[in-house]
Amino acid sequence: MSTVVRRPCLITREGHLRLQDELNRLVTTERRALAEALREAREDGTEPENSSVAVALDQLGALECRIGELEAILSVARIADPPPDGVAGIGRRVQIRMAGGAEPRDYHLVGALECDPERSRISVESPVGEALVGRRAGDVVEVDTPGGLRTVEIVGVGEAEA
Numbered sequence: 001m002s003t004v005v006r007r008p009c010l011i012t013r014e015g016h017l018r019l020q021d022e023l024n025r026l027v028t029t030e031r032r033a034l035a036e037a038l039r040e041a042r043e044d045g046t047e048p049e050n051s052s053v054a055v056a057l058d059q060l061g062a063l064e065c066r067i068g069e070l071e072a073i074l075s076v077a078r079i080a081d082p083p084p085d086g087v088a089g090i091g092r093r094v095q096i097r098m099a100g101g102a103e104p105r106d107y108h109l110v111g112a113l114e115c116d117p118e119r120s121r122i123s124v125e126s127p128v129g130e131a132l133v134g135r136r137a138g139d140v141v142e143v144d145t146p147g148g149l150r151t152v153e154i155v156g157v158g159e160a161e162a
Contacts (some may be wrong), residue, residue, distance in 0.1 A: 002102040099151035
């Protein structure tokens with residue numbers, strides 16, 4: 001995944017901490033471990049085409065790319081101020097019911113960098129997320145999605161789990 005970020009991006013406090021923790025782990029633990037593996041591979045190799053060295057170099061290169069990516073993201077990430085109680089926004093859990101849907105579903109509203117639809121984390125920049133921002137329980141909104149216009153009822157707004 002290559003993420004080039006040039007403009008400020010809003011992120012939850014939890015998301016910012018997760019990225020910082022990942023960067024710290026990669027810079028300290030992972031980088032040292034891969035450097036040691038590379039050193040050992042070089043000592044063991046008798047051929048210039050030593051595959052262990054090539055593998056270690058590839059892993060180290062991928063690690064350095066991820067470190068650079070995280071540094072770039074964190075340099076422009078801005079922790080979003082929490083919205084007022086009961087108002088949907090970055091960092092809030094929203095429970096919504098789509099028109100025709102029987103059961104409400106919970107979503108966590110996040111910045112674009114944290115989006116993970118499989119974990120019910122939707123970006124406030126997505127069509128649904130954008131339509132929910134600033135709304136309260138009981139509001140009904142029309143959302144222009146790639147699948148067409150959808151009616152969404154906000155059943156509840158609360159604190160999101162970390």
